[in-house]
Amino acid sequence: MAHDKTRNFEAECAAQEDATDCPLCKLGFKPKLMRQVAEVDTDGKPTGRYVMIEQKYITALATLQTHMAAGAWHKALALASGWHRLGEHKVAIQQAHAAHMNPNLYKQLGKDPVALVAAGVAALQARYGEQRRNK
DSSP states (O other): BBBSOOOOHHHHHHSSSSSSGGGHHTTTOEEEEEEEEEOTTTTTTTEEEEEEEEOOOOOOHHHHHHHHHTTTTHHHHHTTTOOOOOOOHHHHHHHHHHHHHHHHOOOOOTOOOOHHHHHHHEEEEEHHHHHHOOO
């Protein structure tokens, strides 16, 4: 029995009644990574040996697209706002994240935080949305 503190996405996906409900499966996620973990006995004590397990490798872009598909825009904006290559959407995405985190500051500056977040969501959809992925 292997003890691993990371999430087991294969088990989560298999546990669902319909595998098409899995956001990672919807994205067509296939890459895998081998990971070395400590083996434990049935009592949970380490045996001193290690085993290799297969684990899915999740890219930051796949994580972003999962957040977008789930409608977790605050998480998607937080993730994408730290990226350097956002192109023409960089200002909108970073301002949207900042407005979500500090709405009172943007109100004091005379800007509408809700409108800034909406503009950032639109920028995320334009940059990383479904229509862009299928091109």
